[in-house]
Amino acid sequence: MSTQTIESRSPQDQSDVVVSAPAADREAVAAAFKRAREAQQAWKRNAVVRADALSAAAAALDAAKDQVVDLMVREVGKPVTESVMEHGRAVRILRYQAQAALDPDGDTLPAAPPADMRTLLLARRRPRGVAGLITPWNFPFAIPLWKAAPALAYGNAVVLKPSTDALACALLLEELLGGVLPEGLFNVVSGEAEAGQAVIEQADVVSFTGSTGVGLQVAQAATARGIASQAEMGGLNASIVLPDADVEAAAKVIAGAAMGYAGQKCTATGRVLVLGDTAEFTDALAAAVDGLAIGDPKDEGTIVGPVINAPAREKLVAAAEGAPGDGGRVVTGGKALDGPGLLFAPTVVDGQQPTARLAQEEVFGPIVTVLKAESAEQAVEISNSVPYGLVTSVFTSDLDSALTVVDGLETGMIRVNMPTSGVDFHAPFGGEKQSSFGPREQGKAARELYTTTHTITIGPAS
Numbered sequence: 001m002s003t004q005t006i007e008s009r010s011p012q013d014q015s016d017v018v019v020s021a022p023a024a025d026r027e028a029v030a031a032a033f034k035r036a037r038e039a040q041q042a043w044k045r046n047a048v049v050r051a052d053a054l055s056a057a058a059a060a061l062d063a064a065k066d067q068v069v070d071l072m073v074r075e076v077g078k079p080v081t082e083s084v085m086e087h088g089r090a091v092r093i094l095r096y097q098a099q100a101a102l103d104p105d106g107d108t109l110p111a112a113p114p115a116d117m118r119t120l121l122l123a124r125r126r127p128r129g130v131a132g133l134i135t136p137w138n139f140p141f142a143i144p145l146w147k148a149a150p151a152l153a154y155g156n157a158v159v160l161k162p163s164t165d166a167l168a169c170a171l172l173l174e175e176l177l178g179g180v181l182p183e184g185l186f187n188v189v190s191g192e193a194e195a196g197q198a199v200i201e202q203a204d205v206v207s208f209t210g211s212t213g214v215g216l217q218v219a220q221a222a223t224a225r226g227i228a229s230q231a232e233m234g235g236l237n238a239s240i241v242l243p244d245a246d247v248e249a250a251a252k253v254i255a256g257a258a259m260g261y262a263g264q265k266c267t268a269t270g271r272v273l274v275l276g277d278t279a280e281f282t283d284a285l286a287a288a289v290d291g292l293a294i295g296d297p298k299d300e301g302t303i304v305g306p307v308i309n310a311p312a313r314e315k316l317v318a319a320a321e322g323a324p325g326d327g328g329r330v331v332t333g334g335k336a337l338d339g340p341g342l343l344f345a346p347t348v349v350d351g352q353q354p355t356a357r358l359a360q361e362e363v364f365g366p367i368v369t370v371l372k373a374e375s376a377e378q379a380v381e382i383s384n385s386v387p388y389g390l391v392t393s394v395f396t397s398d399l400d401s402a403l404t405v406v407d408g409l410e411t412g413m414i415r416v417n418m419p420t421s422g423v424d425f426h427a428p429f430g431g432e433k434q435s436s437f438g439p440r441e442q443g444k445a446a447r448e449l450y451t452t453t454h455t456i457t458i459g460p461a462s
Contacts, residue, residue, distance in 0.1 A: 006190045008167045011077035011306040012297060012341040018075045019168035024189040029159070029198035035184035036130045036157035043185055044127050044155035047101045054098035054153060056180040061141075062091045064176055068141060068169075075168050076137050077306040077341070079297045082261055090141040093425050093442075097149035100444070111457065118460040125451035127155030128228065132203025134161045134196050134218065136210050137308060138264045140169035146425065147207045148186065150446035159187045161199045163210075165308055203227065205450060207441070209266075212362075212387075212434050219437045230438030230449050235390030235431060236362045237420040238271040238383040240405060242376065245395035247284050250417075254368075255288035257393070257419030259346040262307050263366035266435075267391050267413075267421040271359055272370045273379040282350045282370050286332045289346045296341065306341035307365055316344045316365040319358060328352040328369065354382045362388065376401065380408040389432030391420045412436060 004023040010016040024032070043050065061068065065087055072083040106124035115121075131151040135144045140162070148158045162170035167190050174188040189195050200206055200221045206229040208218040215231035222229030239254050241247070258269040274281045297305035307313050313336055320334035333347030350370040352359055358369045373379035383392055391413040396402050402416045412431035415422075423429055428440035439448035 004191075006164045006167060006192075008075055008165055009309075010074050011308050012074070014310070014342070016074070018071075019171065021167060021171070021190045023191040024195045024198075025191075026194070026198045029189050029191075029195055030202060032159045032187040032189050033130055033202045036159055036187055039182050039184035040127070040130060040155070040157035043152075043157060043182055047105075047155075050153060050155065051098045051101040053181050054094055054101060054149065057177050058091050058094035058098060060176045060180050061087070061094060061173075064172075068172065071169055071172055072140060073297045076140055076166055076308060077297045078138075078261055079302045079305050080300055081302075083297075086139060086142050089423075089425055090145045093142065093145045093149050096426055097153040100150060100447075101153040103444075103447075106453075115457075115459065120458040122456040122458070124454050124456060125154070125447065126454055128450060128452055129204030130157045130159060130202075131450060132159050132161070132199040132206045134199060134206070134208045134210065135163065135166075135170075137163035137166035138261070138266075140166035141173060142425075143209055144170060144173060146429075146442050146446075147209075150442075151205075151207075151450045152181070152185070154447060154450045156205070156450055157185050157187075159189060159199060159203065161189050161191065161195050164190065164192060197221070201225070205229065207449065208232070215437065216434070228438070228449055228452075230436075230441065232266065232430065232436055232441065233434060234362045234388050235266045235268075235435050236270045236360070236386045236388045237267060237391050237393075237411075238273055239269045239393040239395065239420060240273045240373075240376075240379045240383060241275065241281055242394065242396040242398070242401050242405070243275050244397045244401065246397065247281055250395040251281060251284035251288045253395075253417075253419050254393075255285060255292060255346075256303070257421045258368040259289055259292055259304050259366040260421065262304050262344065263346075263368075264308060264364055265421050267423065269368055269393070269420045270362060271383075272368060273373045273382055274370060275373050275376065275379060278350060278370055278372050282331060282348065285368075285370065286348050289348055290332055292346060294337065294343060294346070304343075304346055304366055306343050308342075310342060312365060313342050313344050316347075316363060316367060319363045319367055320347050320349070323349045323352070323356075323358055323369075326352060326356040326358065328356060328358065331370075333366070354385055360386055376405050377408075380405055384408075384410045387434040390435040391415065391431065393418060393420045412440075
């Protein structure tokens with residue numbers, strides 16, 4: 001273990017050190033992988049044992065609801081109502097993947113001549129070994145579990161390197177799972193870039209969620225080693241408002257999608273594309289945003305809590321201050337707010353062109369720009385004009401219009417009259433272009449990453 005110390009501080013009170021731990025050096029990471037490889041040998045052999053253990057893990061996490069929710073609120077500033085929802089999703093992920101452990105592990109196929117009916121041709125899936133997981137701070141239980149749960153269900157062991165801003169949550173998860181899973185099967189290593197690199201160097205399969213720049217480096221490093229990898233990265237998501245949409249209803253949904261949890265979701269709305277005159281919608285959106293409660297994430301009414309750290313808030317302030325110089329008008333918000341907590345006023349910008357920096361680069365926080373489109377075709381073109389392609393929402397009361405727009409969108413997920421934010425734990429999750437690399441996450445799609453296919457032919461003895 002290195003002499004470097006990792007600290008996680010509460011964004012609501014920067015003097016509150018939630019946890020302090022030594023950073024894992026390469027030797028510590030190697031030791032975690034050694035424990036994981038030893039535990040995986042027995043774990044991979046019995047699917048019923050895996051199903052039972054993951055069911056027990058779900059029960060343990062469910063029983064710790066208050067502790068989990070309180071820690072999320074404290075460590076990452078997630079409003080308590082959203083923290084309760086995340087806890088529920090994390091429990092459901094474990095329950096779902098517990099049953100996935102008992103899914104068919106392959107197929108039988110007809111053998112080609114000259115083989116006869118006595119020949120058995122199998123395509124069987126096996127676990128890859130030890131999964132190295134690198135996760136962000138914004139969903140400190142759900143994201144580690146939507147990676148770890150399927151990895152474990154299919155017979156792998158896990159080494160998790162969480163964000164240093166969510167280290168306490170990861171350590172609590174390790175404690176809860178460690179009480180019901182075999183020793184050494186689920187391991188947490190703390191640290192920053194060095195620990196992450198060591199995980200990639202030792203893993204048999206890698207899954208990453210975080211920034212685009214780092215995600216592409218992870219994918220390149222994994223590819224150079226010849227191991228499977230998956231990376232979920234940026235998402236400058238658009239909501240398209242067609243002329244027949246209910247303006248007030250759409251504005252309320254989009255306000256929540258853009259500003260909830262201080263906009264700190266890869267699925268948050270960053271751009272709104274409005275057909276024709278944008279004034280009516282912009283006014284409705286600004287009113288909806290101004291109606292969102294800002295403050296202490298412990299308060300049940302809070303929708304917009306603090307951003308994760310001081311550099312994140314400084315970046316938001318710079319983005320808002322730079323908007324007028326890039327053709328924009330700050331309609332509401334645009335400034336840091338007095339604490340307690342690292343608060344930033346939810347911000348709506350309009351008047352910009354699709355080439356403006358705010359319309360092309362993801363700013364991870366409660367800021368959205370409203371852009372004008374002359375037609376549905378142009379709205380689709382603008383939506384597709386960014387390097388990302390995670391999720392797009394379309395607001396309309398006409399099914400034909402929805403289907404026409406949906407068909408042209410270059411995003412992995414498309415939602416009609418629904419917020420861009422929100423993830424179904426049993427459905428494939430992922431995007432196009434620089435939003436995602438590798439197979440989809442979650443649901444049955446997760447099997448593609450965490451298993452490898454072996455084709456087996458068994459002929460008659462004589």
